[in-house]
Amino acid sequence: MNIKYFLEKAAFCLLLFFGVLSSGRSATWEVDSLRKEIHNKWLNKGDFNSIILAEKKLIIKCKKLGYIPGEIKGYINIANALSGINRNKESLQFLDIARKKLTKLNDAGLEAQMNHVYGVNYFSLGLHKRALQRFNKALEVAKKISHEKEKQRIQYSVYDWKRSCFGFLGLVDSVYSNERKCMKSPMPMLYITIANRHFKNNNIDSAEYYINKANHLLLIKKIPVEGKANVLRAYGRLNIEKKEYNKSLQYLLESLAITHRAGLRKRTLETYKLLAILYKRLNNLQKENEYLAKYSRLNDSLRESEKVALNTSVEDILASQEEDFTANSKNFYYGFASIILVSTAIILIIDNVHKVRYKRQDKMLNEKKHETDILRRKLENLYEEVVQLAIKSDPSFIHKFREAYSDFYDNLTKENPALTANDILFCAYIKLNFSNKEIAEYAHLSIRTVESKKYRLKKKLGISSESDFNKWITKY
16 A cells, blocks of 8 residues: 555656656747747847847746756847847946856857857947957857758858958958858848949949849848848949939839848938938939938047947956956865875975966966957957048048047137138148149049139138148147
8 A cells, every 4th residue: 555655656656747847948949939929920020229239138037947058049139139129338338247147158150149249349349350359269269060051051151241341341352252152042232242242343234243142042031130231231332323313312222221220220320321422423413412410420429439338348358357367376276285185295286387377377468468458459459441531522521521630620620611612622632641632633623623722721720821721730
């Protein structure tokens, strides 16, 4: 009787155990399924804010279930969505939470995805070498992912971003190498980038061929709405080159509507610039100035956000260095204490190893601090593009000049409110130390007109006849 009672109790306990286990698995599966559904719905619509809100709710659910991988996945997904709408500071903060929680979990998929999103943020902030380090780490970790489809998805995405990094660094061979890898699973932006190269070489037919290939992808693959905006913008540029301005306007305004809704501010910035160029071709000065002003305001806003995020990135790098250094020191001293118990002779050997390691760590720390100093200086260095923009008569030249020479620009306009936009542009050329011949070439004027303009400006600014106008502007 007692044996029968015992067996019944044991069977009941086993059923209860497997019931709880099955319930837990069912709940985590439900979270994963819901997350996939959310991303398919909102990412395709370009609604990043809805993704963020939904992920925050899922994180709360994961915490209640004790589902740590699901919680970490939520932080990484939020960081990815935030980077998509250029909120890099917040994105890096969520990545930091994920990074700390991942130290207690061995999950190659999450670690690869986290490094990928770190790389995307660094790329967005212009830290291309730092981004490449993260992308390479993502590829290294991705090799351990057992699920082949997930592994390939991460790998192809990383190749695409590495291609862009190498493009900014001017490493053409590496660009082509990663392009070939991306061709196995292309996205519209791959073909648009190739089309842009053909635009630079004035190969309009080739550019159109690749834009059409990008558009074809929209029809055969599930591409997020950003892909559609990119294709529309590319068609807008194509039709500017073909002088079909009405078509171009239609494409650009459609692209602008999408990027506005999705909060894709950098893509919106690109469209503003193209619209300014389009209206310049149409001789519509009012509309040209309207979009130049929009470009300037948005560009200033993005620059400010990037400065804040760049500081966060620098702090994150320093904190990571300190953590690595502390962890290395702790591991070393634990080992050192253990060896003391073994023998005095081994202590002497380990002591010597310690000195070598310490010097190496100190050297690494100094190198990383030097890298950090370079990053900080990057915040103040906005001047390198100005001359090239002037040479190309780019509409955004005066806005970039204002960023690079803000004190000169602000003082000049404040003390001389009567100066026109053309006067300020002329002063900018002189500030860049352009000769009369160069100014004439870039401003599409005769040398005599340039000399006459200098004389009138000199009188307008109240500069004495004995003073050298160029020197006065240079020292101003």
